[in-house]
Each structure stands twice: as C-alpha cells, then as structure tokens.
Amino acid sequence: MLRDTTRRLLSSSHLINDSRVTRSMNPSECACACGATNFETAGGPLFRIICHCTICQRFNDAPYADILVYPAKEVTLPPDEAVDFDTYRPPPNVQRGKCASCGQPAVEVFAAPLMPKLVMVPRSMFSSDQKVPQPAAHIFYDKRVSDADDEYPKHEGYIRSQLAFMKYLLVANRR
Ligand SMILES: [Zn+2]
Ligand SMILES: [Zn+2]
Secondary structure: OHHHHHHHHHOHHHHHHOOOOOOOOOOEEEEOOOOOOEEEEOOOOOEEEEEOOHHHHHHHOOOOEEEEEEEHHHEEOOOHHHEEEEOOOOOOOEEEEEEOOOOOEEEEEEOOOOOOOEEEEEHHHOOOOOOOOOOOEEEOHHHOOOOOOOOOOEOOOHHHHHHHHHHHHHHHHHO
C-alpha cells in the first residue's frame, strides 16, 4: 500500500504526465572543469538544496554541498569510465562520483527501497550563467562549518533533515 502510494506520488512518469508540472529550467548541459565528465538533464531539477552533512563536506572538500535534485530518468549519466564512484557510508543508498580525470564532484545517484531513484548534480557542474532555482533549504545545518547568511529554512539533525528532504521531494512532485 505504502509502496504503491509512494510510487504513484513520486514516479517520474507521474511527473511527466502531469500537465500542471512546470519546471523552472530547460534541458541543460553539465560539465566538470576539465570537460571529461559531461552529461545532460532532460528538464529542470525537482529542487535545489544545501547539505551541510559531514559526508557532503568530505565528498566536496567544501563546507557544504549545493545540489540540484532530479528524477533519475531525466539525467543521462556520464559513461562509467568517466566517473569514479564511491560509497561514503553504508548502506550504499548514495553513490557519489567524481570526475576520473580532474576529481571534481560530478554526480550522486540515490537509490533506496520505496524511494524514487534520484540523481543529484552539484551546482558547480552547471555554468555560472545557467539559471538555477533558489535553494529550498539548508539541511544538516547542525553540522555547519559556518553560519549561512540567508533566509532559507534551516533544518537540523538527521531525522529532521531527512524528513525535510522528503517534504521537498513530495512538494516538487505535486507541482
Ligand atoms: Zn549531505
Ligand atoms: Zn573533470
């Protein structure tokens, strides 16, 4: 029951078939600094979020991750040899990949039971003049390296951050 409901709410086909959905971005090209890792998104992201968790800090070698979240079906992933994937923490729900040539964080693939498969693309993979949505929120804000001087909601703690992520996913899929 839950599985069916989740699938109905979150599946990409539901999204694509829903004429009310308006996406804020057109198909976009993503590329790392060296250009060896490049791929395309078919439409705009579901939402953008800033994650301060320690895994994101380590993966990005930065104070936080600034990511755009897509339904997996709408991203053409780069070829396997272009990206080095790693699981930073069990269970392996998220595979995080860096460009095999320049090491830039390039793409993250999220796959977990009962959840839609998602692909997350760092903001830095889009050119700086590419229009992207404003961030929906900060999550894992309790792990922040420094305070964020903005008006976006700030969610702290593991459970609340996970729930916030789910909420933005549901809202985006209902748009
Ligand atoms: Zn994170
Ligand atoms: Zn590269």
